[in-house]
Amino acid sequence: MGFYIRSVGITIIFFMLQGCQNLDIKPDSSISNESYWSSEADAESALNGLYLRMRNSFTVHNWMYWFECRTGNISGGLQPGGIQSFIDNALTPNLTDANWQPFYTVISLANAIIHNADRITFSQPSRKDDVKSQAYFVRAWCYYNLVRLWGEVPIVTAFIDSDNHEQLFPTRSGIDEVFQLIKEDIGLADDLSPDNTPTEKSKASRAAIMMLKADIYLWLARVLGESNGALQVADRAINEVLSSNTYQLAENYENIFTQDDNNEIIFSIYYDLLENSNQYGSLLGQSRSLVPQAYQNNPIPVGSNHTMQFSNLFYERYRNRTSNDARAEVISQDMEISGTNFRWTNKFMGEMNGNIRVFTSDTRIYRLAEAYLFKAEILAEQGQFVEALSYINSVVKRAYGMDDFYTSVSNKEELNNILLEERIIEFAGECKSWFDMIRFGEVFNRVPSLAGREKDKQGNVLYFPVHVNSFSANPNIKQTPGYE
Template sequence: MKKYINTIIVCGLMTMTSCNDFLDLEPISEETTEVGYDNAGQIEAALTGAYESFQSSQYYAWDKVMFQDIRSDNHYAGGDNPEIFQFDWLTVTPTNSRLFEDWSNIYNAIAKANMVLERAPLVSDPVLSETRRDQIMGEAYFLRAYHHYTLVTSWGDVPIMDKFTSSTDPSEIRPVKNTQEEVYDQIITDLDLAISLLPDTYGSDASVNKARATAGAAHALAAKAYLQRPVKDYASALSHAEAVEASAAGYRLINYEHLFDGNHYNNDESIMEVQFLGGAEGTWGPQMHLPPSISGDTWRKFTTPSHNLIDAYNAEGDATRLNAAVIFETVSWVDEFWGNATGSSIPFAYKWKNADGWASADRFYLFRLGDIILLKAEALAGLDRLSEAAQEVNKIRNRVGLANLTAADQASQSVMMSAILKERRLELAQEGQRWDDLVRFGEVVNTMSSLVEIDLRTGQPFDYAMDDSKIYLPIPQEELDRNPNLK
């Protein structure tokens, strides 16, 4: 029987009173949940608080890349943090503090969306039009779906949180896990509601249209969800991908280099992006990646591109995407994979290009059209429409100067799927997609088991010891200790 959580679940399923540091609504709205959010200004402020989770959470500043790219064959951990090495080496333990922080922040973001969904229908302020109320509800449904998607793809079976309450009743704050299928059903339900309520655009201002949930963003997430869930629905995924393309928002592919040069954010390819603005509204993520000549510091950086990734670009002759994603520089530290001596030239993750002293304005794309076109190709291949799938992949390849897929690439469904997976890697490296892609294509165990990366300190390949038990992250130990119902 499906069981939903009726609790705020802030800061890892704790009660509201013990998690005020994470439920940061008051500084944003100058209101508290006890006020009731009775007027238009208050409910708009609550919605702003829900969006703010994208900027305040460590997950969207950097850990999404760690969960997806460092954990996969795309990047090494670099740096000197044992907890981050666990993600690289596939030895993540429940006591890793990053797990609890991200789990808590993501559930906190869901709690904020739930509060909006509870209070918005009750606002009787004449300033709040029914059209705007519907939009607010649609935005909150989307946000709840997005964060549940992050949870289910990272941890597998997780509790669903579908209501806001400040109850401290143990029966409500100690939920059991829902199955992945149940979580995806909830995500799809929320996205169907969001699509019915959201506009294609909020007007002509791109800084608004790319910052807030739109029908296009909801269709994009639905396409992902229908493909990522354990039992795939290729037809539904295709329908939602086509809806993105048909949107009145007019999404289109742009010059690939412009996507990541720091000067073309809120562009026509962008569907939704985290609006880091720099300064007090900046992100520290780029400082963790960029070389000394850009970052201005000399300590060993994290998220080092792997030999395997660089080899994949070179094997395809893909100079455009390689140069957009990677920059080499000589360094003063020792890197055990790229040069076991000081003065070696090593690669740096380069899709974020401006460090700006821990307060960068570099954006994180939540969705962009290039990703959706490849999802469309995947759905077409799943429906055995291979020539049509190839046409979609070719759109992505041609814009970076690569030739069309060959007839051999389209020889069978499995071969076509392999070509799509390879293309997604080259297109989306360092964008927090790789691990999910490997899981969805059923290739994560094989890829990580056969990965050969030589530790130059020993001259031996590193053993990732990958098996099915490592596909999903362990639930944080703090959460297991607090809630005995989470097995």
């Protein structure tokens, strides 16, 4: 059952959040303490609204611009639009999609749930804990992405219920302070989460919480150099996921993307024909106006435009890295027609609604293959190379058709190279590669537009600038050094 049925009665939540623009976080009477938070049904509606807000706040471009386009693995399509600034890592404060506001729109509702759930009497106390756990999970996910994209960011944790609230015009907080909040939030999500797993992959199960926790603590260990047990926290979290009997690796790579209920998927963002059928896969399909009619959706999937595609660099370094990789044509295909090369992905291609393709594939956030590769990464950090290879081989078996594709490595550098390249291939187009390159310390080596730019923008070239609208909305916000 999708959000369409569950969301009846919560539409008001979206209207009441529309006034929250660019951290001009004004209170809204629609969710004041006196008028809204009075029953368990209110909390359940708000939680459903949180996931819809998580989907609807981020435009179709946000995902790819934030997490993929800066890697060198994406190039402009036949109708590229404004993608080149991201490909070139030449970001400016006026780029529409370099704006942090969508995250704060989601955070504002998470804050409302966290602060008001305790006012409500639930039929079962464990249900209240679950609602709060999911809200903490979503808030942690938002701040985790914010701090990695912008560095110092404003922290807003309060339920803004008055025009003179102290958090109404926040300043940017330091990276360490933001990560402290993230650790607290994912810790509370962990503590409050029930043992049972929700049947819907579009809600935060305990396994989803553990995946995010492992993700966070791997970043703390490998990027921020936190040595006080961060790697061990990540290991415990991922071990819990791997010991679950709920998930299993799909035998066929293509099925992961054609079946939204595939048992490999741990957490996803829900799309549906009746609500939102514009998942970002539409950017990687082909343009209906360009593909000859005889080939439209047979075999070339078409949508409204062709903004981006996998680059030649991606083909040469990753897609064609190993012959007979069963993932290759799922990730990307080419067909030349009358001198024009049409390139598209077979991931996230949705479904046909009559003769029109609608992009209703769910966005995969975490799947079991990543748990295996997180475990391999942890083992590599611990110097357990043979064990790490076994987890990599478990994932790539379906790609290469053999149990032990990788038999040995001579050092940690070689193992990390294998891990990073397999992650880039396995999760191509799934919004993982940008952060993977940073976590593995390879972003300046592998991204052509970043070569030799380690000190560019006063050392902040990997971060987004603050969008120009944020300054007019909040005079306490300062621009990232190097982008003034």
